Amino acid sequence: MDVKTLCLGVLSRRDCSGYEIRKQFEEGPFAHFQDAGFGSIYPALKKLTESGLVNCRAEEQDSRPDKKVYAITQKGRQALFDAVNQQPAADKLRSDFMFMLFFADLLAPAAIDRMIAQRSAHHAKLLNRLEGCDRVLPAGERFVLNYGIAIHRAALAYFEDHGHELVGALLQKDVAE
Amino acid sequence: MDVKTLCLGVLSRRDCSGYEIRKQFEEGPFAHFQDAGFGSIYPALKKLTESGLVNCRAEEQDSRPDKKVYAITQKGRQALFDAVNQQPAADKLRSDFMFMLFFADLLAPAAIDRMIAQRSAHHAKLLNRLEGCDRVLPAGERFVLNYGIAIHRAALAYFEDHGHELVGALLQKDVAE
DNA sequence: GGTTGCATGTAAATGGTTACATGATTGT
């Protein structure tokens, strides 16, 4: 599933500019399971326009440069339909954070403490955002939203319940040496 | 954190061939938060050897081609130490599965049912693998292992508790039309 | 006879990130 398809998904819900699409991956309804930056979104929109899956209109704005607003076409909807009816590829997760904690022996206990506190704060922030969403949503969107809430809650709970154990174990090890 | 660093991490625990490294990302202790395939591991090992971060020895085997076993050097350990003491980059997650469910309106209820059952089975399998691990591990490894267990348990519970709701909502919608 | 596991590697293609380039407005 490439950025082109992701853009089609975003545009199937409402017309957007490239900038607005990116915001939806950064902090909007797609943020907790997908990601895309400007450098991939703008070229994707260009290609989608060329192949007729989206249309583009320029919207004037007061004291701002024009906005290019993209709208999905019927052909684009068909392409999205085809894409979501494929067999999904396996999830791809890369967590440097977990990799580092895996080698906690190489880290200072104070550094680990800080990392875990930051992580907890991060999960709390995302949770807050997700929990603040309007719950009157199409069934699929609601399901995915609540999944995000469940996962972030579990992660937060894990750090709160077990974070100190890790730091404690390493402090003990240091004393023993 | 690139594949070179990941390989250093794997080799810091024990000497391995490229093939064995890959297995550890596929189903070993790194599988639930990192990934790497042959196409990135072999070139990474080549570069690591060239820069003196790992050594390579050929091991003969009965009725099999030689194995190239890599061992981390002191310089390599230092490089790993430096890497894990950086500020971690944000997690990267791409879930086509969640993207598809987000657009559940475009899917047949039976297809969703199948997808969720497959997912649940997948989580159950990973959970089983994680729970079967030896718990007598260095503190960091144990922490990351138990985190994986907590997350997969939460995901599995979510699908078991709410999977039918999604399918139910879509069936109702179909009746209404 | 086909599939899976063991075992290594390269080359081409894909895809995405990062850095650059530009510039007005709003808030601190």
Added chain:
DNA sequence: ACAATCATGTAACCATTTACATGCAACC
């Protein structure tokens, strides 16, 4: 003043994936 937000885009670079190339052993 400075940072952040809005707004678009390109080009160079980087990393990874996929396909290819090879081959034996074990199992069903």
